[in-house]
Amino acid sequence: MHPTELLRQFEEKARAVQTVVRRVSHWREAVRYAVDLTVERGGRTLAPMNLPPEASQSLEDATPIGTVEILRPPLRNHLQDIHTGLTPADWAIAETGTLVLDSTSEDLRIATMLSEVHVAVVPAGRIRADSLELKGEIASLQKNGPRYVAFISGASRTADIERVLTIGVHGPQELHVLILEEDAS
Amino acid sequence: MIRTPGDVKTYRKELREALQNTFLRQTLDNFAAAYRESRAKAFEGMDLESLIAEIASRKDSALPRLDELLAEFKRNAESVGAVIHEAATAQEANEIIARIAREGGVRKVIKSKSMTAEETFLNDHLEREGLQVTETDLGEWIIQLRREGPSHMVMPAIHLSRHQVAELFARVTGEPMDPDDIEKMVKVARRTLRRAYLEADMGVSGANFAIADSGTLGLVTNEGNARLVTTLPRIHVALVGLDKLVPDLETALTILKALPRNATGQAISTYVTWITGAVECAAAPSGRKELHIVFLDNGRRALAKNPVFSQALRCVRCGACANVCPIYRLVGGHNYGHVYIGAIGLILTAFYHGVENARALVLNCLNCQACKAVCPAGIDLPHLIKNATRHVLDREGRRPLKNVLLRTVLKDRKLFHFLLRKAYLAQKPLAGDEPLLRHLPLFFDKAHGFRSLPVVNPRPLRDRWDRVRPDEKAPRMRVALFGGCLVDFVYPEQAESVLPILEKHAVAVDYPMDQTCCGLPALMAAEKETARDVAVQNIRAFEDSGADWILTLCASCGSHLKENYPKLLGDDPAWKERLQAFTGKVIDLSSFLVKVLKIQPEDFRGTGAKTAYHAPCHLCRGLKVVEEPRKLLDIAGFQYVPAPDEDVCCGFGGSYSLEFPEISAELLKRKLDHVEAAGAELLVTDCPGCVLQLRGGMDKRGGRVRVCHIGEAVGEGLKD
Ligand code: SF4
Numbered sequence: 001m002h003p004t005e006l007l008r009q010f011e012e013k014a015r016a017v018q019t020v021v022r023r024v025s026h027w028r029e030a031v032r033y034a035v036d037l038t039v040e041r042g043g044r045t046l047a048p049m050n051l052p053p054e055a056s057q058s059l060e061d062a063t064p065i066g067t068v069e070i071l072r073p074p075l076r077n078h079l080q081d082i083h084t085g086l087t088p089a090d091w092a093i094a095e096t097g098t099l100v101l102d103s104t105s106e107d108l109r110i111a112t113m114l115s116e117v118h119v120a121v122v123p124a125g126r127i128r129a130d131s132l133e134l135k136g137e138i139a140s141l142q143k144n145g146p147r148y149v150a151f152i153s154g155a156s157r158t159a160d161i162e163r164v165l166t167i168g169v170h171g172p173q174e175l176h177v178l179i180l181e182e183d184a185s
Numbered sequence: 186m187i188r189t190p191g192d193v194k195t196y197r198k199e200l201r202e203a204l205q206n207t208f209l210r211q212t213l214d215n216f217a218a219a220y221r222e223s224r225a226k227a228f229e230g231m232d233l234e235s236l237i238a239e240i241a242s243r244k245d246s247a248l249p250r251l252d253e254l255l256a257e258f259k260r261n262a263e264s265v266g267a268v269i270h271e272a273a274t275a276q277e278a279n280e281i282i283a284r285i286a287r288e289g290g291v292r293k294v295i296k297s298k299s300m301t302a303e304e305t306f307l308n309d310h311l312e313r314e315g316l317q318v319t320e321t322d323l324g325e326w327i328i329q330l331r332r333e334g335p336s337h338m339v340m341p342a343i344h345l346s347r348h349q350v351a352e353l354f355a356r357v358t359g360e361p362m363d364p365d366d367i368e369k370m371v372k373v374a375r376r377t378l379r380r381a382y383l384e385a386d387m388g389v390s391g392a393n394f395a396i397a398d399s400g401t402l403g404l405v406t407n408e409g410n411a412r413l414v415t416t417l418p419r420i421h422v423a424l425v426g427l428d429k430l431v432p433d434l435e436t437a438l439t440i441l442k443a444l445p446r447n448a449t450g451q452a453i454s455t456y457v458t459w460i461t462g463a464v465e466c467a468a469a470p471s472g473r474k475e476l477h478i479v480f481l482d483n484g485r486r487a488l489a490k491n492p493v494f495s496q497a498l499r500c501v502r503c504g505a506c507a508n509v510c511p512i513y514r515l516v517g518g519h520n521y522g523h524v525y526i527g528a529i530g531l532i533l534t535a536f537y538h539g540v541e542n543a544r545a546l547v548l549n550c551l552n553c554q555a556c557k558a559v560c561p562a563g564i565d566l567p568h569l570i571k572n573a574t575r576h577v578l579d580r581e582g583r584r585p586l587k588n589v590l591l592r593t594v595l596k597d598r599k600l601f602h603f604l605l606r607k608a609y610l611a612q613k614p615l616a617g618d619e620p621l622l623r624h625l626p627l628f629f630d631k632a633h634g635f636r637s638l639p640v641v642n643p644r645p646l647r648d649r650w651d652r653v654r655p656d657e658k659a660p661r662m663r664v665a666l667f668g669g670c671l672v673d674f675v676y677p678e679q680a681e682s683v684l685p686i687l688e689k690h691a692v693a694v695d696y697p698m699d700q701t702c703c704g705l706p707a708l709m710a711a712e713k714e715t716a717r718d719v720a721v722q723n724i725r726a727f728e729d730s731g732a733d734w735i736l737t738l739c740a741s742c743g744s745h746l747k748e749n750y751p752k753l754l755g756d757d758p759a760w761k762e763r764l765q766a767f768t769g770k771v772i773d774l775s776s777f778l779v780k781v782l783k784i785q786p787e788d789f790r791g792t793g794a795k796t797a798y799h800a801p802c803h804l805c806r807g808l809k810v811v812e813e814p815r816k817l818l819d820i821a822g823f824q825y826v827p828a829p830d831e832d833v834c835c836g837f838g839g840s841y842s843l844e845f846p847e848i849s850a851e852l853l854k855r856k857l858d859h860v861e862a863a864g865a866e867l868l869v870t871d872c873p874g875c876v877l878q879l880r881g882g883m884d885k886r887g888g889r890v891r892v893c894h895i896g897e898a899v900g901e902g903l904k905d
């Protein structure tokens with residue numbers, strides 16, 4: 001499939017499961033987005049995990065003292081107060097609007113599971129048509145364990161009370177995916 | 186502990202009570218409609234049939250190698266820090282898990298949903314050991330608080346209303362709850378259960394996959410609770426049925442393409458988690474998770490080796506076989522399973538929870554094939570249910586009188602037909618001159634009075650044949666009619682009414698006199714040997730007819746001849762070719778008229794009567810004939826009026842309607858309600874069994890819609 005077609009399909013499928021999808025042209029923009037979103041939602045903390053160096057620098061620049069507190073590992077110390085988790089994702093799957101995250105790091109897991117809002121950043125070039133296209137990559141991670149790999153498609157949900165779809169039961173209440181279109185910058 | 190009645194009488198009483206539960210019925214009705222739509226949407230544009238075939242073959246090739254896969258899994262998982270345990274029985278699994286808890290100094294346990302843990306009644310065991318166990322899947326938590334079992338494998342609390350949940354939560358939290366604010370209730374659960382996660386020392390999960398070549402567990406959830414259960418506490422125990430072993434990730438991903446789509450109509454569940462070995466865990470003294478994986482046998486190895494039942498282990502626990510089951514839809518999961526629910530539950534109960542819990546349950550199946558049609562693993566569920574019935578009979582070493590009679594009578598065609606003729610004489614005083622019996626003989630209880638019964642015809646088709654057979658001098662093709670008991674002895678007019686159409690198209694028709702009952706009733710009563718004997722008689726009876734086609738007006742006979750004869754005789758090489766020659770010719774009336782004779786509108790007067798159609802289970806799912814009857818109505822000039830649930834069983838199910846009359850009556854009532862609401866003047870179908878049920882019900886309710894076989898309607902409309 002053509003890359004723009006993949007991107008379009010990913011966006012469509014992800015939005016179908018209430019994921020907010022945006023395109024960004026560099027990490028700086030992604031960080032800005034996460035900080036603004038945190039403020040907008042009335043959140044006070046942001047847990048960045050596994051960000052590339054350039055993103056960490058822009059994070060310092062984007063957070064004026066006193067607005068949003070940046071939480072540092074170990075996140076076990078913050079189990080109850082993570083508002084936003086900001087992480088990269090390793091791949092995305094167009095067919096189902098799914099993110100794939102190697103979540104072996106416990107801190108990364110906590111940032112993506114116990115936050116109220118998860119903002120994930122994935123380069124456009126890492127979108128694949130379907131999960132089977134990634135079977136080699138994921139299997140080789142698994143054969144090199146211990147490993148914890150997560151497929152995430154949308155925000156946590158339940159329909160256990162009278163089959164009414166309700167978002168945000170145990171995991172994050174919102175999932176935002178920022179697609180990094182590096183060529184655009 | 187769950188209790189399931191061991192005798193039909195008590196079971197029927199519970200079913201009657203369940204039928205009174207209007208909330209449940211409404212809920213399950215809405216669910217059935219929504220499910221059908223969302224599933225269709227989820228699979229749109231996909232080649233579902235190939236996917237099902239692929240899943241079936243991948244599972245089938247894994248099952249004979251379970252021990253090999255287990256050894257491979259063990260090797261790989263141990264190399265990355267997991268501890269593997271094997272439990273032969275449910276009790277053993279529970280003891281192993283309790284021991285792990287004891288040795289780990291555990292007091293509080295959190296759980297994510299696991300049907301396997303339900304199977305072993307793990308919570309009860311752990312609680313008796315003094316542990317505090319909290320379920321974290323919202324539905325499981327709700328039923329845990331109510332101390333009951335799940336009523337659905339995917340939606341365990343589907344039987345409860347928002348009011349019941351609100352009351353429960355108010356009691357548990359001491360806060361008032363607004364039943365209409367479901368979002369708020371979910372938040373209450375989120376808050377309450379967060380605390381449980383943080384305090385727990387041990388997390389217990391199940392697994393959807395155990396991938397041998399990397400020692401990985403796969404867990405599929407929507408809520409995200411399994412992620413927290415496997416991350417926060419220092420110990421993680423996964424209880425996994427041996428049937429969850431798959432060779433590689435590719436197999437797991439292939440199953441994953443179907444599982445969520447078929448379970449909930451989602452392209453994928455929100456979270457799919459793959460855990461390989463003991464990962465980082467700051468809460469554990471070593472800094473690494475203490476990971477235990479307990480593999481449960483509890484009858485699985487034996488099932489895997491069983492030539493008939495091994496396919497039951499293909500099940501991926503999507504729950505769909507309950508979603509589409511007309512009986513489940515009426516009575517809910519607590520009355521349609523023991524621990525496992527729905528068609529697969531009827532089967533597994535006999536093996537995992539003992540024949541005493543399965544005895545009455547296995548009989549409660551219409552053989553309507555709806556479950557089979559929807560199973561993503563291609564399991565022939567109704568076939569296995571019949572075999573499970575037999576398994577129960579064999580285990581108990583006794584035969585109900587009904588079975589003994591069936592065996593003796595069906596095998597001997599002359600005796601059988603003699604008795605059918607006798608039945609006419611017995612019925613005559615009750616019926617007078619009416620074609621229908623409105624009052625039942627005393628030995629029926631009044632629950633059977635929901636429909637009038639037809640009177641056995643004084644002159645069966647076989648006696649009339651010489652008089653009515655068309656005399657075709659220069660036939661363009663030859664057809665042999667397979668009558669079936671109902672057409673031959675009750676409704677010979679159905680067959681007669683299509684003869685003029687055949688004659689018009691220069692078709693020679695024969696009625697081989699040695700034919701007998703197709704044998705389905707024997708199979709339904711789990712008398713396989715008798716069914717086989719009868720099959721042999723019928724194949725022989727048709728061999729000399731020289732017919733190009735074996736035409737039947739009975740969908741049940743047709744699908745039995747075509748589908749079940751190979752199952753009954755297929756392993757016998759002596760029969761292979763004769764069998765193929767026979768089954769290859771079997772065809773239903775609508776397909777024959779539309780596709781073979783290619784009849785045209787010019788042949789018909791075209792009454793334009795508003796006509797509803799009931800799709801017999803064994804036609805639309807058994808023989809997979811869906812479009813032809815509707816086309817036939819159109820060609821013959823009827824105005825087809827669609828009605829809801831046309832392909833849902835009418836409740837006949839052969840002797841089912843005698844065994845569970847209340848369920849049969851309710852299904853019939855719904856069917857007729859739909860037809861009347863659609864404004865039909867005429868209701869047609871292509872199975873004499875359905876005609877019996879529908880006409881009897883219409884008569885009993887004093888309805889004005891005429892009910893007949895599609896062949897009668899079409900035959901009557903033929904221009905002279
Ligand atoms: S055959 Fe029909 S009645 Fe029997 S279990 Fe399947 S869906 Fe239910």
Ligand code: SF4
Binds near residue numbers: 529
């Ligand atoms: S038997 Fe088939 S339909 Fe039923 S739960 Fe298992 S996989 Fe799903």
